[in-house]
Amino acid sequence: MTERPSQQNQYRDSYADQAQRLARLGLSEDGIAQFFEIPAYTLYEWIGTKPGFAAAPEQGWVEFRLQPPRPPSRYKYPAYTYALQLAARIKNLEQVLRAKMAEMKAIGPQAMAAFNDALWEDAIAIQPLRRIPKRVGT
Structure with missing residues (x-):
C-alpha cells in the first residue's frame, strides 16, 4: 500500500534506529533523506525537533569513523x-x-x-x- 504524499513526511519513532544504521554505513544527511524518500530540509527539521532522532545519526557517524578500514x-x-x-x-x-x-x-x-x-x-x-x-x- 502506498502512502499519500502528506503521510510520507510523517515522522515515526522507528526512523531513529534506521537513521543510526544508515549513518553507521557512512551515508550522509542527503543519503539518509533519500532513503526515507523525503526532502533534505525535512530531515533537518526532524534533527532539530526530535531529540531522539537527532542523536541517532550522530551516534552512527561516530561508530562509522571508529571502524577500522577494510581493504577493497x-x-x-x-x-x-x-x-x-x-x-x-x-x-x-x-x-x-x-x-x-x-x-x-x-x-x-x-x-x-x-x-x-x-x-x-x-x-x-x-x-x-x-x-x-x-x-x-x-
Whole structure:
C-alpha cells in the first residue's frame, strides 16, 4: 500500500534506529533523506525537533569513523575484478562470473583464491600486455 504524499513526511519513532544504521554505513544527511524518500530540509527539521532522532545519526557517524578500514576486495582478487569489468561488456557473462564466485565463496577462501588465480591466467592469455596484479595475501 502506498502512502499519500502528506503521510510520507510523517515522522515515526522507528526512523531513529534506521537513521543510526544508515549513518553507521557512512551515508550522509542527503543519503539518509533519500532513503526515507523525503526532502533534505525535512530531515533537518526532524534533527532539530526530535531529540531522539537527532542523536541517532550522530551516534552512527561516530561508530562509522571508529571502524577500522577494510581493504577493497579488488586488491584481494584482482583478476576477478578485471574479469567483471570485461564481462560487463558481454551480455550475461557478468552474472555467470558472480554466480561462480559466490559458489567458490560458499566452498571456502581457498576455492575463491584458486578461482581468482585461474581467472588471472585466462586474463593474461586474452590481453598479455595488460598489467593485472597477482593476488595479494594467502
